[in-house]
Amino acid sequence: MGSRLAVAALCATLFGCTAGRVAQEPFEPEPLEPAPPRADFRFAEPPSVDNDPFFGAGAARTEITLGLSQVALIEGALDPSGANEVWTDSDGYGFSLSAATFVSAHLSHEGRGGVWAVAIHRPDRSLAAWWGMGATDRVATHPVELSAGAYFVHVAAEPSVGLAPYALRVVTAPDEPCASSARPDYVEREASPGLNDQALVHWGAFPRVSRGDGLAEATGLRVERDGSRVIEGVSGAPGASADAYLDRDAYELEVADGVGELRVRIEHDSADVNLDVMLLSADGRTLVGAGVEIGDSPELAAIPVAPGRYVLWVGARDERAIGGGTALPLGYRAVVCGRRGAR
Amino acid sequence: MTRAWLAGALLVALPSSAAANEVVATPCDGSTHGASAFSIFESVCVAGAADLECDGAPGADVYVVPHGAEPWAGRAIRVDASFADVLAYAAPLAPGEYDLFLDEGCDGEWTEDDLHVERAFEVFDDLVCRAPGPPLDPGLENGATCRGACGAGCPSSCTLGGAVTTCVEGGGRHQTCTFETLTCSTHEACRAHDECYDGCDGFWCQRQCDLGCVGRWGLACGAWATGRGPSDGSVTYWGHPVTAGATEGACGS
Numbered sequence: 001m002g003s004r005l006a007v008a009a010l011c012a013t014l015f016g017c018t019a020g021r022v023a024q025e026p027f028e029p030e031p032l033e034p035a036p037p038r039a040d041f042r043f044a045e046p047p048s049v050d051n052d053p054f055f056g057a058g059a060a061r062t063e064i065t066l067g068l069s070q071v072a073l074i075e076g077a078l079d080p081s082g083a084n085e086v087w088t089d090s091d092g093y094g095f096s097l098s099a100a101t102f103v104s105a106h107l108s109h110e111g112r113g114g115v116w117a118v119a120i121h122r123p124d125r126s127l128a129a130w131w132g133m134g135a136t137d138r139v140a141t142h143p144v145e146l147s148a149g150a151y152f153v154h155v156a157a158e159p160s161v162g163l164a165p166y167a168l169r170v171v172t173a174p175d176e177p178c179a180s181s182a183r184p185d186y187v188e189r190e191a192s193p194g195l196n197d198q199a200l201v202h203w204g205a206f207p208r209v210s211r212g213d214g215l216a217e218a219t220g221l222r223v224e225r226d227g228s229r230v231i232e233g234v235s236g237a238p239g240a241s242a243d244a245y246l247d248r249d250a251y252e253l254e255v256a257d258g259v260g261e262l263r264v265r266i267e268h269d270s271a272d273v274n275l276d277v278m279l280l281s282a283d284g285r286t287l288v289g290a291g292v293e294i295g296d297s298p299e300l301a302a303i304p305v306a307p308g309r310y311v312l313w314v315g316a317r318d319e320r321a322i323g324g325g326t327a328l329p330l331g332y333r334a335v336v337c338g339r340r341g342a343r
Numbered sequence: 344m345t346r347a348w349l350a351g352a353l354l355v356a357l358p359s360s361a362a363a364n365e366v367v368a369t370p371c372d373g374s375t376h377g378a379s380a381f382s383i384f385e386s387v388c389v390a391g392a393a394d395l396e397c398d399g400a401p402g403a404d405v406y407v408v409p410h411g412a413e414p415w416a417g418r419a420i421r422v423d424a425s426f427a428d429v430l431a432y433a434a435p436l437a438p439g440e441y442d443l444f445l446d447e448g449c450d451g452e453w454t455e456d457d458l459h460v461e462r463a464f465e466v467f468d469d470l471v472c473r474a475p476g477p478p479l480d481p482g483l484e485n486g487a488t489c490r491g492a493c494g495a496g497c498p499s500s501c502t503l504g505g506a507v508t509t510c511v512e513g514g515g516r517h518q519t520c521t522f523e524t525l526t527c528s529t530h531e532a533c534r535a536h537d538e539c540y541d542g543c544d545g546f547w548c549q550r551q552c553d554l555g556c557v558g559r560w561g562l563a564c565g566a567w568a569t570g571r572g573p574s575d576g577s578v579t580y581w582g583h584p585v586t587a588g589a590t591e592g593a594c595g596s
Contacts, residue, residue, distance in 0.1 A: 054561045055573060084573050086566045117562060126558035156562055205566040272546055294557065295550055321495060322540075322549040 039073035039169070041066070043093065047077035047163065052090040053125065056082075059092030059152035066172045067098045077165040078157055086205040087156040088114075088164070092121075094152045095170055102175040104143040104302065105129065105153045109166040111137035114158035115206040115287060118168070123150050130300075133207060133290040134279075138304035140261070142291070143175040158206050178228050178263050178337035186219040188233035188249055191329075198250035199284040199313055200243040201276075209280060209287050212242070216250035216284065216311045221336075225258040228337040235268075235275060235316040237328035245276070245315035246325055250284065253336065257307045260341025264291060266299040266314060266334050270327035274317040275299050277334065282309040304341060312336060364456070366391035366405055366445040368464040370473060373428055379464050379482075382471040384513025387432040387464065389443065392425045395456060397449035404451075406444040407431045410462055414444035415451055436466040470511045470589045472520030474581030479525055483541055489580050490541065491534040492527035497580065498570025501527035504579065510594035517596070518589040523582040528574035532560045533567050 043062040045051060051060040064072045078089035097103065107118040116139045120129035128151055129141040153170055190196045197212040221229045236247040255262060266277050274295050279288040288310060289303025314334055319325050367377030371388040381387055393403030401424035406417040422429050432441075443463040447456035479497060480488050489497035504524035511518050539552035556564040566572030 054563065085571050086563045086573065090562075119561070121561070124558070125561065131562070154561060203565050204569050204571060205562040205564075294553060319546075323546040324550075 038071050040070040041072040042074075043072065044075040045091070045093070047079035047089075047165075048081075050082075051076075051092050052082075053092030053121070053152055053154055054090060055084075056090070059094040059154075062093050062095055064093075064095040064170070065098050066095060066101075066103070066170065068101050068172055069174070070172050072170040074153070074168040074170070075165070076155065076168065077163065078155070078161060080159070080162045083159050085159070088159045088161045090154065090156045092152045092154050093168065094150060096150050097146055097148045097172065100145065100147045101172045102143040102145050103129065103151075104171050104173075104175075105132070105141045106169045106171060106304070107132075107139045107155060107166055109137055109164055112161050112164050114161040115208075116157040116161070116166075117155070117206065119154045120144065120146075121152050121154055123152070130291070130293040132302065133287065133292065134303065135287045136289075136304070139289070140302045140304055142263070142300040142302040143173070145175075178265060178335050180228050180230050180265075180333070180335040180337075184230045184232040184333070186217075186221055186229070186231045186251065188231070188251075189217055190214070191234040192236060196250050197248040198311060199248065199280055201245060201248070201278065201313075201315060203244045207278070207287060207290060207292070209278075209285065210243075211284065212248060214250070216252045219251050219253065221251070222254040222256055223259060223262065223336055223338045224256045225338045225340060228335055229253070231312070231334040231336070233314060233332055233334065235273065235314065235328055235330050235332060237325065241318045244318055246318045246320075246328060248313060248315040250280075251312045251314075251334075252282070253310050253312050255305050255307050255310060256338065258340065259305060259307060259338035261339040262289070262301075262303045262305050262310075263337045263339055264299075264301040264303065264312070264334060266291070266297070266332055268297050268330055268332040270297075270330050271295070272324050273327050273330050274319055274324065275330075275332060276315050276317060277301055278313040278315070279303045279305070280311040280313050282311060284311050284313075302339075364392065364394050364445065364447065364458050366443050366458060366460060366463075368431070368441075368443065369428065371428060371430060376477050378473065380471050380473075381436060381464055381466050382511070382513055383436045383438060383466055383468050384434055384470070385436065386430060386434045387436065387441075388428050389420070389422070389431045390427040390429070391422075391445065393422065393445060393447055394424070395447040397421065402449070404446040404449045405429070405431060406446065408442055408444070410440035410442050412442070414442075414446065414453070414459070417444075419446070419449070419451075421449070438466050438468045440465045470513055470516060470518040472509070472511060472518065472522075472584035472586055474522055474584065475509065476579050476581050479580040479582045485541065487537070487541060489525065489527055489578075490537045491529050491578055492537075492570075492580070493530055493533035493567040493572055493574065494527070494570025495568065497525055497527060500570035501525045501580075507581075512594045515593075516589040516591055517594045518586055520584040520586045522584050524579050525582070526577050526579045527570075529576055529578045530567065530572070530574050532556055532564065536564075536567075
């Protein structure tokens with residue numbers, strides 16, 4: 001079995017068996033055995049240390065200064081002894097950039113139940129890279145271009161997670177947005193609100209996914225490594241809401257072999273509609289990843305994935321209480337592309 | 344009569360850290376909450392803040408005048424840069440509506456630095472029920488309630504308290520006032536967010552308030568929005584008073 005998998009990996013890697021790869025693409029060998037993660041800097045923090053950047057002693061001083069194309073590996077653990085209603089623990093790690101570059105944070109853990117979150121903040125705590133969130137064993141932020149200076153990474157998880165060690169990698173590397181065609185690969189069929197609301201999402205500090213009405217639309221779309229798919233949909237304007245959103249659109253997707261990360265970009269034309277994007281498990285019950293930036297278009301997410309079937313979920317936040325959402329119904333484009341993912 | 348005790352419930356929230364150039368009427372009981380209704384038997388105090396100097400020291404002059412009158416028709420009350428519980432109008436009061444003026448620079452002339460609060464308070468010739476704490480409904484234009492509580496308005500996480508009865512007296516009469524109370528958790532972030540929202544006039548301003556919370560407190564803002572999350576205390580809010588009206592005699596008679 002293992003050899004067949006290795007052959008399949010070789011096929012995909014060396015001979016371009018995975019559709020969407022370009023024949024002239026530079027040869028890019030991959031190791032047959034997993035290599036230990038590369039790290040230019042290492043830092044470890046015992047779980048009992050208070051490094052809560054919001055309600056505690058502040059982010060840990062790691063003395064890490066990242067240059068271009070470097071990786072910092074930080075090992076820590078969430079300690080539930082100081083848990084509150086919001087999180088089981090909240091850890092921060094300071095770092096600096098010696099030059100302007102793209103930065104992303106990648107969190108991996110043992111997969112204990114509950115939603116985890118990782119974000120990059122400036123010293124004044126404003127968000128530099130919005131939260132990556134998910135209930136699987138890996139969570140990441142979308143790469144963001146930052147100037148030289150000081151920042152900190154924030155790691156937190158729901159109170160249900162308990163004591164949980166984790167590894168956090170802060171990566172600087174060049175980045176390019178996903179290419180997208182002008183013509184959509186799929187257009188939403190059930191544009192009326194409520195018909196493809198496969199999942200409801202309630203918010204506290206973390207999103208909570210539950211079963212909704214309807215089913216995800218069978219798009220037949222398969223996302224290949226370095227390939228993009230474009231979905232066009234309409235976020236509607238129903239009179240009532242069963243969760244934190246006014247409309248939810250769900251689309252089935254298949255992620256091809258060789259893809260370790262899905263990039264999602266939601267584009268729309270309204271400044272007063274707040275669209276969020278989430279990637280759910282095929283049954284719509286588990287949050288795999290999310291892009292939840294407040295208000296801005298495009299909405300960006302970088303979601304660690306394994307090959308398989310998923311549901312892409314796009315929702316318009318119910319912000320009627322402050323006069324938002326008046327531009328609904330609103331058309332949007334969801335650009336989804338496959339990446340190998342940070343190693 | 345009805346108007347009197349309903350108006351009595353309309354207290355104006357005074358921010359815990361008063362912004363410069365602000366003046367409100369207060370009931371001279373050390374309260375940090377402004378009031379918009381008084382009985383003729385009460386005295387009126389003022390609280391607020393000034394941001395210029397008078398005679399070389401930080402401060403301003405406050406004037407209390409019948410609504411529509413020129414500010415300089417009243418007596419100047421010298422206040423410090425930040426002031427509270429300063430007696431402005433001693434009982435017995437004359438019924439009617441009153442304006443407050445804050446004369447920045449104490450120059451006795453109307454300038455753009457000055458503040459004119461029209462109909463700042465009203466004096467009734469009946470007894471007025473006054474809640475001993477912040478009102479559940481402060482009568483804001485935006486209709487917002489439970490200001491400073493974590494969560495939208497008065498969230499379901501607040502706990503309903505029992506009815507509390509107080510008694511006010513004056514002029515040989517007394518009146519019992521019964522209030523329902525609601526206790527909610529509060530936090531510095533929630534108070535700042537509510538104050539930000541109440542100073543807004545539209546979606547984009549409120550969006551900035553949300554971002555301000557997220558930028559200072561991170562994920563906790565999502566919990567606070569649902570009425571949960573860390574708190575640094577609790578606040579008891581007071582509902583509209585219910586009264587059968589004034590009767591002869593003192594409280595307890």
